[in-house]
Amino acid sequence: MATMARPSRVKDEPRRPNIASADIQLPAVRDYEQVDREISATLHPTVAWFIGLGVAILFLIIGAAAWMYQIYTGLGVAGYNPPVMWGVYIITFVFWVGIGHAGTLISAILYLFRAGFRTTIYRCAEAMTVFAVMTAGLFPILHLGRPWKFFWLIPYPNWRYIWPQFKSPLVWDVFAILTYLTVSSTFLYIGLIPDIATLRDREKNPVRRRIFGVLSLGWRNSDREWRHFARAYLFLAAFSTPLVLSVHSVVSFDFAMALTPGWHTTIFPPYFVAGAIFSGIGMVFTIIIPLRKWFGLKHYVTINHLDAAAKLCLFTSLVVGCAYMTEWFVAWFSGNEFEKNFFANRIWGQWWWASAILYTCNMVLPLTLFKQSWRRNPTWLFILSFFINLGMWFERFVIVVPSLSHEFEPWQWAGYSPTWVDFAILAGSFGWFSMWFLLFIKQLPVIAISEVKEIVPPKLRQTHDHGIDSAGRHLEFEPSTPGEAD
């Protein structure tokens, strides 16, 4: 920001409201009817949407076929190369769980922090969370040698009283992931109820109207409902917050609890949580930026919102980068031969290219977000988000593969190269995720109608030719979407 120091530039800079404290967040949104109108307008399926859905389902079918082939023939069709006993599946599992974290972070943590910019993007993020966790949940089953026995990891009552081994991090995973899935989908649904009620009341088609009616549980927007709703929502947020932090910590225990060099480290829980949020926000960008364009919601998800989210992205990127640097330090400071040797092999040896991708995507490129003009450039954010997704996948690759391939026993050092089955199933997971998300965005509002109404000035008795803020204060008229010319 050194450039900002130059007075001439400062003069040129247009006035940009700070989104966190802005009185008016959506100047271009006049009243409640407009909100209803514009958002329910996004629900009409288009040709492009059908095509997208088709592609997603195609990918899903490819993945499913590959899995069936793997179940029949045996796990050997994947690229496993002992001692690298975990590969693409576990990597992708952690990747999707990570994606799942941004949603709850934005909808819960930022809610507690009263961060204004969450309102318009949280519904998307929350839905993304649920679907990402649904995707992630497949992989632990999918990577089993005998997937048909997966339920042995769940403490279900059985007449022989044979239980899971509760000291195993994998059983911790089962509990963490299932809890997270339940709570976050509950959170999503509770937030949806008033909006479904709105849709119900707008719907002409009797069938859809009936469905919405059932889904809305007969919600009436009465003051009593709102009162309990607010409390419940607050407590759910309060629960989700530690949950977000715990889930990825537990996932990181899968590695941290092992004595494998490169895994056996106490830094993993915070490191994983930061990485998860980082990747989640990356995915939010990937989803929300095209969405606001196609759905004509630029005046809801404004540049200001993207700007604020980008700052969060930058912050988490710095945290993650700090964790990477710490690994260097530990490798040197621990004086542990195994650790040193493995780390050298990861950075300069066998796996240098993976580390290079990781550092570039997760540490170097996000630094561009220090410059406001980049933060406020949706195109760049969109491109960057792809690098972030790639980088975060490779972060998990670098954690899983190099550690296993270069362990204590030199005689058993090996390499690893995935086969087409790995990639087909990876692609299938994206198909599965996209399918659910595409179905979601055309059936339910991607922006929380009732919450947006909270930040839209209400109608008051005496009419004004200018805006009135959410507290009813008079404001001078602001026509356009700030920061973006459209």
Add this chain to the structure above:
Amino acid sequence: MSGVIGAFRELDSAVYAVEALKKERLGEITVYTPTPRHEIEHAVNAPQSPVRRFTLFGGLFGATCGYWIAIWASDYWPLVVGGKPVASWVPYTIFGFEVMVLFGALATVLGLFINSRVPRLTMTVGYDGRFSGGDYGVWVACPPEKYAQAQSLLREHGAVEVRDER
């Protein structure tokens, strides 16, 4: 269940109407708003929501269950793994926590449903689809003889439409 419903376009007029109706003690008042508004809350001035108790007890119960299942199951077949104690409470804290969150969250939702009387199968009298859109609705539950008074009150505070239902 009978009473008078008035629909308002503007927030402030709805607020004034509520305050006036409360003064007259015509009967129980329900306000429908497209979105929660503090103005209405203050006007109605309802007691603190009890949902939080559900949350508390749900959470406590969950934590207990989490520890219990892990410890009881481990002790049922006391097999030694890796020289660890058969029931090691430290890692079992994870189960305590996760199940606490799970039960706590579900109990909260339960509390929400119970307290705000959802799910309800039928729209009761007095509700109108507009109230989930842009308009505010004020419903006064009162006997027929008070209809006239309630309706006039609502009208003079600027209700765009007033009708009685039963």
Add this chain to the structure above:
Amino acid sequence: MSSETSKPGVKRREFLKVVGAGSATATMIGCSSERVEKLIPYFVSPDQTVPGVSTYYASTCRECASACGIIAETRDGRTIKLEGNPDHPVNRGALCAKGQAALQGLYNPDRYRTPMVRRGGKLEKTTWDDALKIFGDKLAEARRNPGGVAFINRHQSGGFPQLLNSWLAGMGMAPALSIDPDADTTAIAANLQTFGVAWPRYDFASTRLIISFGADFLDGWGASVPQQLDFADARARGANAPRFIYVGARRSLTGLNADDWIPAKPGSELAIVQMLSGASTPQQAAQASGVDVARLTALQTEFAAAKPALVLAAGGGPNGMELCLAANALNGTSGAVSIADAYRGFEGIDPVSHIRALGQRMQGGGVSMLMVHNVDPVYLMPKSSGFRAAMAKVPFKVSFSSIMDETSEMADLILPDNHSLESWGEAQAVTNTLSLQQPTMDPVFDTRAIADVLLAVSRTTGTPIATMPDYRSLMISRFPGGAAGLAAALPKGISSGSVQQPAGSKALPQPVAAANAGNGDFTLLVYPSPALGMGEGANKPWLQELPDPVTKIAWQTVAEIHPATARKLGVENGDHVIVETAAGKLSLPVYTYQGIREDVVAVAAGRGHADSAGRYAKAGSNAFDLLTYAEDRSGSIMLGSTRARVTKDGGHSRLVTTEGSARQHGRGIAQAVVVGQLGGTHEASGSEHAAEAAPQGSVSGEQKERALGEKAAAGEHGGEEGHPEFPGDASHEFLPGLRSPTAKDAQGDLGGPGTKSKEKGMYDPEHWSGMARRRWAMTIDLARCTGCSACVTACYAENNIPTVGADWQGPKVLPDRTGFGANITRSREMSWIRLERYFEGGEDGGADFETRFVPMLCQHCGNAPCEPVCPVYATYHAPDGLNVQVYNRCVGTRYCSNNCPYKVRYFNWFGYGEPARAQYAFPEPLNWQLNPDVTVRGKGVMEKCTFCVQRIREAENRAALEHRGVEPDEFTVACAEACPSRAITFGDAADERWTVAKLVNDERAYHVFEELNTYTAVVYLKKVNHPGAMTTSPVAAPEVH
């Protein structure tokens, strides 16, 4: 079970009962094949066989000429395991990998199921009556010109050659050629000339210095197993052990066991021997051998000082005969060669020149009928000898081979012989000791013993050579005491006496020199593969999958060159080079090996058979194709005299190797001490002074305890090792000898004050099962281990481990891998015990490097890292210290393997045990060998070494049935039982009466990766190094930081 073998007493009586009656009834039941399809094909009458209980037959191993004694474990009429016969004078209970794999010769899917006859150019199945009729007719024709008949017989000692020759003589035919491809006929000729015996016993223990000139006495040169036993015993004598120097162009397995290696030019060994004998000076020797003078002078002085010294030399070089004679001359005086205990099995072996001469006769059309028995001359004779073409000229060819090979593929009539485990016979093991051979089960297929066939035919052709109906009755007739005497002797497997050997000395054909030794700046060295020999083993998947002890290559033929040479050629491991000689050229992947001269390229023999030799044997390439045929003075083929050009070729193949990094990176996996560091003689015992005497880097249990004990004394309250007591603390000292937290931890949180015993369950030492009072453990003495890998094959045989390297098991499902060993290129071999071979020193690629072999298997940790990560209790800690793997409970998360520092857990990537699958590892009838006591693991589960838990439980149950406790050293595990170095000891470390309980307190004892607090149950005893004046390679254990 086979535990019997290591505990005589009880076993003997059972043998007498079972086998005595067995052999008596055998007359009626005989070796007929009608019952093959029965579930239980009875050899002994049913009342002798209890289903599910093993019967043991003492017999003789016929895989090489040494004639080791074996004990065949037979379950429900099928032989499932071979063990060494502990009472046998030759192998004393040990058995090598080849011997173990005899079972896969017996159950080989490529065996001939019936007699075959060539009709219309192709071989067709036929009946014995038909086949014998044809055979008889042809013999009748041939007898008109008996000179035109030749018989090539697989050499074996005992009565059969005698019978064969009298059968031939009866028809006026020449005696059979007696061929053993693996035997060093040069050395034999020299020995006969010097000592008058074919193969003397070398007394390693009495020597101070062993110098081997290419004599690989540990891997195939002569009587490997007894030589390995003697060598290991000698080297285990600590300060009194002989030093061992290996001279040769390539450092073989034997060479890797040497303290020093002198890389002499191929063929220059003679010069060095002459130097030792004083006939020449070090300068001359250095000039000839390309070794620097200082080194040779040192050798000379050391040899002069060391009395007695043992000099061994092998043939195969251009002047092999002279070399062996000179070496023998050096020994003549030393007294380290015992002629009295000579191995008589090697007598009467004919050199290959006879086959070459026969080939020339056949070429000239002088042979009308050729009979071959279990020899494969078409494969053995290099293409350059033109034998195949010559044999094609023979009008009628009969093969008695029991299994497909190139020769029988050309035969017109195939009369499949029984496998040696299906036939009667005897072998001359040592002087005045017969090693008896008896059928251990009914023939698998419709085959007949060649001896019985000859007897039958001799009757039909009207030249009866014996009145007996079959060979067994012939044995009885010869045997002192007749049937009763034989029945009494069979259980022991040996009897005094000897059978007359045919006079093997036929007129030696005039040796031929190389038609064209060729040119090129490399010498091609073709050596018999330690596992496959000269190719007989190639059809046995166990031997194909067994990584070569030196190169660690399986299923593949590679060109071994020195790293420096590889740099010059610009190739790396796996890149192809063209090895071209006057005889032909091969494109082979490179394996860079610093134990080879820079001007030598070595290729292992034994692989690359024709497709006709069966589904396994065709793996790899045939090194004989490169050999220009030449003989030395003894008529033996020269393996190290061909000149070769080596040029870079395009292409690259992944090496089918189990080798990761050949260096320890200072991790102290294989530790060693210099002999000087040993406290006194280290003869294994719980010596009290161990801790003081232990060298730095030693991790003797006692030392540790003492150190920690002091800490405790210094005021740290609590546990035996000075750790505070709290439930589940891993550092509890539960059992003496070996630290095992097992029981203490079970009490950890359950066993507070007032805990009822039943709550501790079986982890309570007071529990009636007493399991928690045991601690099964193992010691592996690296000073004894030679890396021969017999333990690996023994484990495959005992534990139903699938082989995964066949070319149909991988590529179908591994798109990026092809050919044999595809799964192994993804490190998916399943061997529960693996031989790790680490190099120390010589990082510059120099000749001064030391090799340490580490058998690595599940360490059965007291604090097993694999256990707590398993989500379903599929692996947990048994009260007796075993790390248990429950296959049925395993869901296949593979987390246990990730968390195993020793990487000894193996995953079933495919359904290796499912017959319907391409990856099926036991094609019929190989599955007959499967051990009924051990599960064949299913797809998607983890498996690992179980310490042969089936043997443990079997011994415990037998003890319980006999109302006694398990006696010390009553039984042992498969690897320990086979080990020809006696390096592995298994037992209960908690009971000081067991040998292992003493060994774990040996001063050389250490745990691998002890700093990880895994409390392993496998204790290694450090290798002992004997550095010489010129030794520069590191000799002390690397420290782990």
